[in-house]
Amino acid sequence: MRLARAYIRGLWDGRMILGYTLLLSLTLFIVAPFLMIALRSVGKGWFGRLWLPPQLTLDWYRWAVEVGNIPEVMKNTLIIGIIATAISTVIGIFAGWAFGRRQMPGKEVAMAIVLLPRMIPPITYALGVAKIFYTLELVDTYLGVALAHVSVCAPYAILVLSATFEGLDERVLEAADVCGANTVKRFFYVVLPLIMPGILASMIFTFTHSYNEFTLTLLTYGPHTVTLPVRTYLAVGDGYWEITSAMAVIMVVPSLVILAMIQRRAEPEKLVGGFKGV
């Protein structure tokens, strides 16, 4: 009993150390796989039970670019991402307005249907999409792959923009009307600037999602529309682990750039609201 108490006390006294240890473990847990990949992408002759590669090289990156055709693949990925983001954002703005500002019957049901592609297993959904797209000859086109992505990206956009529109102050819109603005002018001079943070957030979400999307791409891509995740996966199949690692590292770079952008921008509430006395 006394021992147990002493033990607990010891833990309590050392709680800072304990806390940091846990934090460190967690960090390692998240970072370790990435470190592994990064190391392997520059290591040469790294076999067996060595902890560190004996030699460093950038050869794998050259291989990835030349053999893996990464520039082309990156171009595909970005184009598809941009198309998917554009379509999702436009859908999101219209649907978000309806969900956020209009009273309509069956709103919850409609929202559930919108979210359905996100709820069911992607492979199930992807199989259906693939069948339809083969029939429509949309497979292996930028638009086709992007459209497949839209089915999972648009729900994000709709969710984010619904919340944005809901947060718009009705009275501010009324003020614009009274000031003489018709619907079009009101949209461009008042609504659009006010929902801009929401649109940006939604675009970042959808682009990242399309960029990372694997399952839906796998069933709709073709020789001309290979994307980074699929290319990396194919390289795994070919058995070149080092090249695969190099591709994986290349794939992460844009994600990090976007993360940095989010960190910089952040605090969208500084743009909207923050009124005194309201």
Next chain:
Amino acid sequence: MTDAMIEFRDVSKRYGSLVANDHLSLTIRRGELMTLLGPSGCGKTTALRCLTGYIRPDEGRIFIDGKDVTDVPTHQRELGMVFQNFALFPHLTVRDNVGFPLMIRNLPKDQRTKMAADALRLVRLEGFESHYPRQLSGGQQQRVGLARALVYRPKVLLLDEPLSNLDAKLREEMRFEIKELVTRLGITAVYVTHDQAEALALSDRVAIMHRGRLEQVGTPEEIYEQPQSRFVAEFIGLSNFLEGRIEAVDGASMRVTVGDLRLTAPALPHTGPGQRVLLFVRPNEIELLGPDEPAGENVFEAQVEKATYLGDSMDYRLTFGQGLALRVQGDAQRRLSPGAPVRLRLPRIRCWAITAG
């Protein structure tokens, strides 16, 4: 050119079984400051929103400057409006907020800047042009709102409880500022509030609303001194009601029996003996007499039931006659304690009577 700037003609608006405006007919004259006064849910906001075009009335027509605007969309009605929550554009600077109605009307930029500066001078807010609304205090934000509403000299200025988000001291300051501005510009203004003190201090005329209907329309003096219904009397702060019956009418005055007491009050037109009436007397208009003063017209023996010290005055609840009670404001110098006998006089001209059903 008619004298009427705004006219509600038999306007009704229902929400399901709730009647927000019940056959509302009201004319607001050119250059007048009219207040719609009433408790929340009385339909004053609905009436205002019918005027802005945000709500379309179920029945009736609305005219602004002689033109039927019932079917004219909000943005073509040429109104200026000040909102309770200010409703400034958070993404625009003060200058651009005030210049917004001008930008919408495609005025050239230099003219816009000049007019915005003029409007800001009008509300004494020079030097804040480059600030954003969130950097201003509540009072300053509302001045921006006022400048934005006035900048293009609209025919009509609407004010929707503009002061209720401000603290008490600022409220009184702004009250006089708004009144002064509206008078100086000679603009027609409709002011919506639930604060009767605000309404009396600001308005040329007050329209008191209750359950979607107009209870009484008149100058602040008329509303305050000659309320036409119990609701109006209660709403503007009258708290003493005596129910009685006319006994005799004698020229300009009449005798009324209240319980076992007889009162003299100014005569009520178109009434005769037997008519049931309601008498109002304000707590501060009842006189408390010394115990040795002679009896006379409307002088009664009473007893102090409750006494509350209010600093500059005393607030008494007095009982007299058969179960009658009055609130009376007395001099703080002369304190009466509960149970003390007292003599009170209800000055004849201060007894305001209306017919009761």
